[in-house]
Amino acid sequence: MTADRFVVEVKEFTRSREQMIFIFFFPMIFLALFGAIFNTDDLYGTGVSFGQYFLAGMIASGMLNTGFQSLAISISIDRSEDALKRIHATPLPPTAYFFGKILQVLVVSVVQVALLIAMGALLFDVSLPADAWHWVTFAWVFVLGLACSTAWGIATSSLLRNGKAASAILTPVVLVLQFTSGVFFVFTELPSWLQHFAEVFPLKWLAQGMRAVFLPDEFAAAEAAGSWQLPLIAIVLSVWLVAGLVISAKTFRWLRLDDR
Template sequence: MTATTASSPRTPDTRPTPTWMSMTHNRFVVEVKEFVRSREQMIFIFAFPMLFLLLFGSVFGGQVLEPTDVTFAQYFLPGMIATGIANTGFQSLAMSIAIDRDEDVLKRIYASPLPTTSFFAARIAQVLVVSIIQIAVLIALGVAIYDVALPTDAGRWWTFTWVFLLGTAASTTLGFAMSSLLRNAKAGSAIVTPIVLVLQFTSGVFLVYTQLPVFLQRFAEIFPLKWLAQGMRSVFLPEDFAMAEARGSWEHPATAIVLTLWVIVGLFLAIRTFRWMRHDDH
């Protein structure tokens, strides 16, 4: 007599189906963990701006910018906030994505069930969080050491919000686009770093913008960092300092227009050029 065994019924899968939001959140957590584990990125994003702020503030901080009462240290803080946003959204993002492409991380992500929009949303969210923490640390140093006065009216904080968001959007989209122009991760530092340094020295970050030759001022006006730095100065410096700007005003409409145009340009280039696989991977 042959024994028969009844097959046990299959246990139904009761796990909830992942949503776009849950997958994006999970990817964001991974991105943050990878950022925290990368000591090079942590030093570049947090330590360098603080060291520059302390160094330049110590050397030139007591100098007063005529005809105002603003010290160089107070002038320097908004520029460091602006370049911190650019470094996080453009330089660091472009180089980290190039590294992920070289190591086939992007290739594996592209082959996974993760929606591509979730990947980009998670990276943008990570840039936003890191930038906010970085800015908070820089502002705390400026207030504690260099007597920078925080804005007290809602209008200035609204200016800070839209300048920060537009500047971050422009930097991030351009970072995605630049990452695909780098043929490999090793080329990142050699190509991206000089671009950032030139813009920092011509956009009113390391030097007072109005003390630069006029042709360098016109050159800087083409790119977003100059407008990002000027927008941040309008938040943290006295209102009468606007008269010391190149055109005697904060030029908020021009700032919004230029930054928005660069968001559009960066988005167009990122969509057209972004690569998930290495250049030599066919």
């Protein structure tokens, strides 16, 4: 049942041109534009270009868009159109529905990250990690960050009263996080109060974890704390993941508020 539901989710995604453009092409367009506009070849004397720095942020941002924003909107629309009510009335177990969604988010994110890495290597000479330690770091940051984003996507879907207005509500939230978390700008160049604001939320730590993978180790000294802070990244993302799971379990609803 999970496999069948996953196939349905993939078909729905691939048949939605707007969603595919938002998930795949927007991050690639932003990577090309911002990398070309802010064409700095030597950030803080580390030999790192802004395009290389921006790649890590766009990978993190793409995962947030896929796991949080896109998932919350799609579930909210399903609820508004009574699709969730019909699904809940069938023999399909709730676990199969959720795992189908999660697997679809995972596959889409893998493709998205692969495209961004390929683009970064071609346009901005981003070097892929040459040792196993960096790939292990990438694996756990990716899995933990995507799980956190997905959990909050499910949790947030229940807080949205209207599926049609979901995008208008979530887009400003995501934009604020992107502009304050070291995605569109170098994090240390932001005012200190914005840095402290961003430290509360997972996107800042997800972007920092990706920088630890794709930027040279020498750049760690240019971070706000003077290091990659990998243990703290794991702790913050884990706390947000647990909180998202708890809120999802307690607040998720299959019916519209009007039906109650």
